[in-house]
Amino acid sequence: MEAPMPELVRLTFEQDVAVITVDNPPVNALSPGVPEGIAAAVERAVAQESVRAIVLTGAGKTFIAGADIREFAKIVSGERPPLNLLPYLQVIEDSSKPVVVAIHGSALGGGLETALCGHYRVMARQAQIGQPEIKLGLIPGAGGTQRLPRLAGVAKALELCAGGEPIRADEAVSLGIADRLVEGEVLAGALAFAREIAGAPFRKTRERNEKLRDADTALFVKAKQEAAKRMRGQKAPLAAIEAIAAAVELPFAEGCAREAELFTECLHGTQSRAMIHVFFGERTVSKIPGISTEVKPRAIERAAVVGAGTMGTGIAMTYANAGIPVRLKETSEEALERGMANIRRNYAATVAKGRLTEEEAARRLARITPQLDYQGFEQADIITEAVFESMPVKKQVWSELDRVAKDHCVLATNTSGLDIDEIASATQRPEQVIGNHFFSPAHVMRLVEIVRGKATDDETTVTSMALGKKLGKISVLAGNCRGFIGNRMIAPYLREAHFLVEEGASVEEVNDALYDFGMAMGPLAVDDLSGLDISYAIRKEFARFEKPGVRKALVPDLLCERGYFGQKTGRGWSLYDANRRPAPSPETAALIEKTAREAGIQRRSIPQKEIVERCIYALVNEGARLLEEGVALRAVDIDITYLNGYGFPVWRGGPMFYADTVGLKKVLQRVEELKEQHGPDLWEPAPLLKRLGENGGTFGQFDRDRAG
Numbered sequence: 001m002e003a004p005m006p007e008l009v010r011l012t013f014e015q016d017v018a019v020i021t022v023d024n025p026p027v028n029a030l031s032p033g034v035p036e037g038i039a040a041a042v043e044r045a046v047a048q049e050s051v052r053a054i055v056l057t058g059a060g061k062t063f064i065a066g067a068d069i070r071e072f073a074k075i076v077s078g079e080r081p082p083l084n085l086l087p088y089l090q091v092i093e094d095s096s097k098p099v100v101v102a103i104h105g106s107a108l109g110g111g112l113e114t115a116l117c118g119h120y121r122v123m124a125r126q127a128q129i130g131q132p133e134i135k136l137g138l139i140p141g142a143g144g145t146q147r148l149p150r151l152a153g154v155a156k157a158l159e160l161c162a163g164g165e166p167i168r169a170d171e172a173v174s175l176g177i178a179d180r181l182v183e184g185e186v187l188a189g190a191l192a193f194a195r196e197i198a199g200a201p202f203r204k205t206r207e208r209n210e211k212l213r214d215a216d217t218a219l220f221v222k223a224k225q226e227a228a229k230r231m232r233g234q235k236a237p238l239a240a241i242e243a244i245a246a247a248v249e250l251p252f253a254e255g256c257a258r259e260a261e262l263f264t265e266c267l268h269g270t271q272s273r274a275m276i277h278v279f280f281g282e283r284t285v286s287k288i289p290g291i292s293t294e295v296k297p298r299a300i301e302r303a304a305v306v307g308a309g310t311m312g313t314g315i316a317m318t319y320a321n322a323g324i325p326v327r328l329k330e331t332s333e334e335a336l337e338r339g340m341a342n343i344r345r346n347y348a349a350t351v352a353k354g355r356l357t358e359e360e361a362a363r364r365l366a367r368i369t370p371q372l373d374y375q376g377f378e379q380a381d382i383i384t385e386a387v388f389e390s391m392p393v394k395k396q397v398w399s400e401l402d403r404v405a406k407d408h409c410v411l412a413t414n415t416s417g418l419d420i421d422e423i424a425s426a427t428q429r430p431e432q433v434i435g436n437h438f439f440s441p442a443h444v445m446r447l448v449e450i451v452r453g454k455a456t457d458d459e460t461t462v463t464s465m466a467l468g469k470k471l472g473k474i475s476v477l478a479g480n481c482r483g484f485i486g487n488r489m490i491a492p493y494l495r496e497a498h499f500l501v502e503e504g505a506s507v508e509e510v511n512d513a514l515y516d517f518g519m520a521m522g523p524l525a526v527d528d529l530s531g532l533d534i535s536y537a538i539r540k541e542f543a544r545f546e547k548p549g550v551r552k553a554l555v556p557d558l559l560c561e562r563g564y565f566g567q568k569t570g571r572g573w574s575l576y577d578a579n580r581r582p583a584p585s586p587e588t589a590a591l592i593e594k595t596a597r598e599a600g601i602q603r604r605s606i607p608q609k610e611i612v613e614r615c616i617y618a619l620v621n622e623g624a625r626l627l628e629e630g631v632a633l634r635a636v637d638i639d640i641t642y643l644n645g646y647g648f649p650v651w652r653g654g655p656m657f658y659a660d661t662v663g664l665k666k667v668l669q670r671v672e673e674l675k676e677q678h679g680p681d682l683w684e685p686a687p688l689l690k691r692l693g694e695n696g697g698t699f700g701q702f703d704r705d706r707a708g
């Protein structure tokens with residue numbers, strides 16, 4: 001008796017065409033049983049005499065979104081055997097009856113590799129295909145690097161496999177990856193196509209070698225250079241390029257073997273573990289424990305923003321870009337015009353770069369209504385206040401807004417660290433007040449910290465989180481404390497960078513050490529970019545929290561007193577030319593040396609390793625405190641904050657994940673040493689770090705335990 005077909009894959013018949021449907025919600029991943037099911041279904045369809053062609057499709061809203069990412073950790077730990085999809089997929093390619101793959105939604109990673117084994121592909125207009133494995137620190141491991149260049153050509157395959165970005169159906173057709181664009185229902189289009197080609201000769205993708213001949217060495221050299229620049233520090237893009245080189249140089253089977261070797265190397269590396277952690281982390285941060293699923297987000301159809309400075313204009317553009325009409329208020333004609341000019345300049349630059357059509361830019365601009373009064377604010381579903389970062393100013397604005405905002409309006413304050421509860425106290429409805437900490441430039445940066453005050457109600461929280469998604473942002477929920485997650489952690493990180501230069505490291509050594517670690521910019525370069533005057537103002541605002549007698553960096557205030565605010569004044573920690581290119585500043589170096597000497601700080605040459613450890617472990621130690629206090633819900637929330645708002649390298653997984661890879665015992669030991677050297681006020685290990693470090697724990701395990 002024949003074994004029953006796994007339910008994950010169904011075989012049905014539409015007269016002379018067999019239809020194989022993968023049904024593995026939510027995204028039809030190639031979980032155990034799916035590849036086997038597809039191969040078995042193909043064999044059964046081939047054996048059925050009346051069948052002239054086969055259509056392979058996905059149930060629900062997508063084709064196959066790839067291998068099951070949840071399986072990878074089990075393979076690495078040895079709990080599951082290595083994944084070898086090739087033999088199953090080859091059954092599709094070896095079918096004696098033509099296989100037409102019907103793609104709607106996404107065909108990504110192993111999903112595209114499955115599709116490439118079909119003899120034809122038809123795509124819905126909105127569908128996308130891609131090899132995004134490098135975003136998981138992996139390379140295509142089921143023949144993608146071997147078959148894709150045979151269909152798309154080597155140059156395009158390099159771009160897709162080493163760049164990771166998906167492409168749309170029309171491009172897939174023009175490249176020869178897909179054969180037809182289907183308007184309307186994709187399965188109907190695929191059935192019609194199958195009947196057209198049934199009976200005609202067809203070819204196996206692995207035998208289509210013509211396009212491999214276009215390749216030359218220069219193409220690979222250029223691809224490697226680009227990958228090294230755009231994805232600095234990442235191993236997978238280079239491995240993907242090497243695997244495509246194997247497609248050109250070796251016969252198909254040997255090329256596949258090389259691909260498998262490279263895939264396995266990546267899979268067992270730390271980078272892929274880190275990037276898979278990030279993939280799931282980006283989805284985890286939207287889940288808020290303790291809020292019932294009954295609480296639904298309110299619709300946000302109209303927005304209003306107060307303040308047309310850098311943040312306010314960026315936030316207004318963010319709403320406009322997401323299709324939400326927005327009123328933008330300023331107090332003077334001049335400030336309003338400056339803000340609108342900034343917005344127009346931004347859109348014009350995006351059009352000039354070819355990233356937006358002129359028509360679309362005009363539509364977005366038209367969604368922004370500049371004004372000097374509160375007209376129309378009573379209709380807004382959310383009001384975002386983005387005025388100057390000063391408590392009295394914000395409270396004044398909120399007392400006015402409270403009078404004009406409608407019932408159930410989300411009252412969002414854009415602050416990078418002020419007390420949300422105090423701001424909320426200026427209104428009669430603190431339960432509707434929430435922090436929305438956007439990062440500059442707000443229309444570009446992905447991160448928004450959503451800050452819950454003590455009175456903020458669940459509906460406001462859920463609405464803010466859902467809105468973040470609609471705006472194309474990653475929203476991380478934070479508790480209300482000075483600096484929230486991101487800026488509270490950045491304070492000790494920058495503190496160490498400042499101390500290090502005073503102790504003898506040069507500005508360039510500090511910047512280079514962290515840049516080489518993988519940070520998008522060195523800490524002092526970030527300081528210069530964001531403006532030394534900004535941190536100066538924050539230091540003054542929070543001076544009352546400082547503990548007397550604790551060491552403070554001396555040079556940052558001195559730079560500000562000289563009017564050296566960083567890039568905007570052409571000098572700060574470094575010197576900047578008209579194009580904002582940095583050069584060492586002898587004057588700053590002399591100021592640092594003199595200040596340190598006068599303060600009796602012993603100067604020495606500082607190894608790169610110490611620079612990195614002091615800055616990064618300062619982050620980790622503060623992160624551990626935030627976790628224990630509940631300001632951050634999970635360690636992964638801290639990681640996602642740092643990756644998307646602070647330029648932490650994605651391939652290290654975020655500061656807390658990185659600390660886990662170093663080993664918390666080791667991190668703790670080093671923090672204890674630093675405490676010996678610099679005192680407990682600066683380096684007292686966070687109790688959580690101490691506990692985990694002493695008991696062999698990890699932040700990852702802490703998250704799992706907290707989740708229950």
Ligand code: 3H9
Nearest residue numbers: 027029065066067068069070108109110132140141142283
């Ligand atoms: C690969 O294929 C390697 C191969 O070369 C073969 C090697 C041998 N597996 O994103 P969403 C979950 S590597 C497991 O919110 P959307 C996701 O976690 C893979 N789970 O939906 C979430 O779960 P939850 C290459 C997956 O509509 C739920 O599905 N492929 C997978 O916004 C919904 O996801 C990729 O990298 C998966 N492959 O976006 C594609 N995919 O509800 C990865 C998703 O519990 N996936 N989940 O939080 C995506 O890019 C998006 O999910 C997609 C849909 C665009 C498909």
